[in-house]
Amino acid sequence: MARDDESATGLGHADMGHFVRNGGERCRECPLAECSGLHHHALEVREWIASFRKGEVHYDRGEQVFVQGTRPPYLFTVLSGVLMRTRLLEDGRRQIINFMFPGDFLGLQAAVDGEMGHSVEALTRVTLCAFARTQFFELVTQQPRLSFDLTWLAAHEEAALEEHIVSLGQRNARERMVALAVFLVQRGLDTGLAPEGVLQLTVTQGQIADMLGLSLVHTNRSLQALRRLGLVDWKLTSIRIPDLAEARRFARLDGSSQTLRPYI
Amino acid sequence: MARDDESATGLGHADMGHFVRNGGERCRECPLAECSGLHHHALEVREWIASFRKGEVHYDRGEQVFVQGTRPPYLFTVLSGVLMRTRLLEDGRRQIINFMFPGDFLGLQAAVDGEMGHSVEALTRVTLCAFARTQFFELVTQQPRLSFDLTWLAAHEEAALEEHIVSLGQRNARERMVALAVFLVQRGLDTGLAPEGVLQLTVTQGQIADMLGLSLVHTNRSLQALRRLGLVDWKLTSIRIPDLAEARRFARLDGSSQTLRPYI
DNA sequence: CGTCTTTTTGAACGTTCTCAAGGGATGTGG
DNA sequence: CCACATCCCTTGAGAACGTTCAAAAAGACG
Numbered sequence: 001m002a003r004d005d006e007s008a009t010g011l012g013h014a015d016m017g018h019f020v021r022n023g024g025e026r027c028r029e030c031p032l033a034e035c036s037g038l039h040h041h042a043l044e045v046r047e048w049i050a051s052f053r054k055g056e057v058h059y060d061r062g063e064q065v066f067v068q069g070t071r072p073p074y075l076f077t078v079l080s081g082v083l084m085r086t087r088l089l090e091d092g093r094r095q096i097i098n099f100m101f102p103g104d105f106l107g108l109q110a111a112v113d114g115e116m117g118h119s120v121e122a123l124t125r126v127t128l129c130a131f132a133r134t135q136f137f138e139l140v141t142q143q144p145r146l147s148f149d150l151t152w153l154a155a156h157e158e159a160a161l162e163e164h165i166v167s168l169g170q171r172n173a174r175e176r177m178v179a180l181a182v183f184l185v186q187r188g189l190d191t192g193l194a195p196e197g198v199l200q201l202t203v204t205q206g207q208i209a210d211m212l213g214l215s216l217v218h219t220n221r222s223l224q225a226l227r228r229l230g231l232v233d234w235k236l237t238s239i240r241i242p243d244l245a246e247a248r249r250f251a252r253l254d255g256s257s258q259t260l261r262p263y264i
Numbered sequence: 265m266a267r268d269d270e271s272a273t274g275l276g277h278a279d280m281g282h283f284v285r286n287g288g289e290r291c292r293e294c295p296l297a298e299c300s301g302l303h304h305h306a307l308e309v310r311e312w313i314a315s316f317r318k319g320e321v322h323y324d325r326g327e328q329v330f331v332q333g334t335r336p337p338y339l340f341t342v343l344s345g346v347l348m349r350t351r352l353l354e355d356g357r358r359q360i361i362n363f364m365f366p367g368d369f370l371g372l373q374a375a376v377d378g379e380m381g382h383s384v385e386a387l388t389r390v391t392l393c394a395f396a397r398t399q400f401f402e403l404v405t406q407q408p409r410l411s412f413d414l415t416w417l418a419a420h421e422e423a424a425l426e427e428h429i430v431s432l433g434q435r436n437a438r439e440r441m442v443a444l445a446v447f448l449v450q451r452g453l454d455t456g457l458a459p460e461g462v463l464q465l466t467v468t469q470g471q472i473a474d475m476l477g478l479s480l481v482h483t484n485r486s487l488q489a490l491r492r493l494g495l496v497d498w499k500l501t502s503i504r505i506p507d508l509a510e511a512r513r514f515a516r517l518d519g520s521s522q523t524l525r526p527y528i
Numbered sequence: 529c530g531t532c533t534t535t536t537t538g539a540a541c542g543t544t545c546t547c548a549a550g551g552g553a554t555g556t557g558g
Numbered sequence: 559c560c561a562c563a564t565c566c567c568t569t570g571a572g573a574a575c576g577t578t579c580a581a582a583a584a585g586a587c588g
Binding site (some may be wrong): 380436437478479480481486500 | 575576577578579585586
């Protein structure tokens with residue numbers, strides 16, 4: 001429900017963020033290289049990726065990177081910042097599908113289909129590494145290692161969506177919230193966005209509601225309950241979980257596997 | 265909730281269905297070749313797949329093909345029949361993630377991770393085409409076309425899960441049911457399992473409940489309401505949708521893209 | 529024909545929703 | 559610096575949707 005119509009104008013990538021056309025030379029300073037949660041490529045693979053890169057794009061919080069139903073010219077790897085994928089129903093109801101962190105690949109659906117089935121919006125200022133959609137086939141085809149990594153990312157995104165489905169189908173409001181908080185903080189830890197276990201990220205209660213399939217009012221009340229219970233302290237600009245293990249138990253989440261993620 | 269403990273014994277693929285060790289010679293009679301909803305490979309690719317194939321497996325309704333948390337030796341392409349992917353919480357709650365039809369690939373998560381994050385159970389008698397998990401890397405790596413097709417399948421499975429998330433998050437009980445019925449009938453039409461638009465498939469109301477995150481009782485009452493409305497006639501062994509377009513409108517589903525699916 | 533599974537019904541209860549209104553923070557222009 | 563706008567959070571109260579418990583009817587299966 002809680003729709004904010006800030007950027008549903010259909011403008012889409014017509015205003016292409018702030019595109020900086022620069023090639024692989026910038027890859028030497030790739031911010032992902034310092035990310036401890038990522039698996040880093042061999043030099044030759046890195047150089048191959050560099051030759052593919054078309055430039056960098058910046059978006060500010062609230063801007064749309066992809067618009068549902070359009071055919072984007074570029075696909076992206078997130079270099080920094082956080083985004084969310086959303087899907088709209090014709091009557092205006094909105095569902096947030098998932099959040100995207102540094103290292104994630106954006107636009108896989110467009111890559112194979114041409115068209116996006118969802119929108120992607122920046123939650124913070126983000127930097128994206130741009131690839132040409134028309135060259136995607138070469139990317140999958142010419143570099144076995146990257147092809148495998150892409151499959152890896154797709155399989156893991158699928159697993160994340162499964163977990164979200166379990167939340168929506170089987171968990172009550174509080175459990176859902178804890179599960180989401182744990183997921184976000186964990187990803188924040190893996191990508192260096194949550195120093196000392198506190199994720200610095202601005203998420204409104206309206207967005208939480210749209211992610212968890214709850215009303216704004218009920219989201220608010222459940223959030224207060226969790227704060228009182230000392231399980232999760234979720235404020236506008238930060239998420240703090242005093243005891244990760246206890247939160248996991250509460251939401252009935254099983255231990256995370258903690259493998260290094262590849263990235264393209 | 266509605267757990268049936270029929271096969272949660274952890275036996276898993278210890279009883280390997282009924283494995284028939286035969287190689288590519290059987291691929292000439294591949295039942296998928298007659299499926300109009302699938303994109304068929306060039307001869308050389310078909311032969312390459314044939315060289316990879318390790319045999320055929322059969323499972324009966326209710327048997328488990330994969331068990332959550334185990335490391336299966338084989339990955340499969342569905343040759344005939346229907347299955348479901350499920351995920352269990354420690355306290356016994358069960359969520360059905362999705363249904364799998366002929367042409368679908370089973371075990372992608374195990375392929376990249378070794379371990380399954382969900383279980384897979386046969387809903388009808390099924391025939392599966394078996395590949396060795398340890399050879400997966402070769403498969404992705406040596407055949408560019410197959411690598412792309414696998415990415416295609418992963419991206420589309422992701423899209424299906426997104427749609428399911430939208431259902432669970434934004435639609436009420438009746439809309440969810442109609443959306444699920446439309447999805448199943450559509451896939452049935454594409455794979456030849458729904459002659460005359462009636463899908464012959466045994467799904468209990470308990471299973472519908474576990475897919476849609478509803479109680480068994482409420483599932484029953486909603487189903488009756490839909491029958492009275494003439495929108496969906498869902499019986500134990502069949503799903504009939506008198507007017508597909510109207511059902512789509514009711515559940516606020518947008519037009520399906522209707523592209524040919526690849527298969528491995 | 530008896531047993532097991534699945535569906536159906538009733539009734540009370542609870543979670544979550546909707547409507548409605550107020551309060552706090554932040555930013556902008558006069 | 560104040561007035562006003564905007565965005566987000568908070569609270570109250572009644573209604574709706576969905577759940578739970580309990581039991582019986584109807585099918586499916588051997």
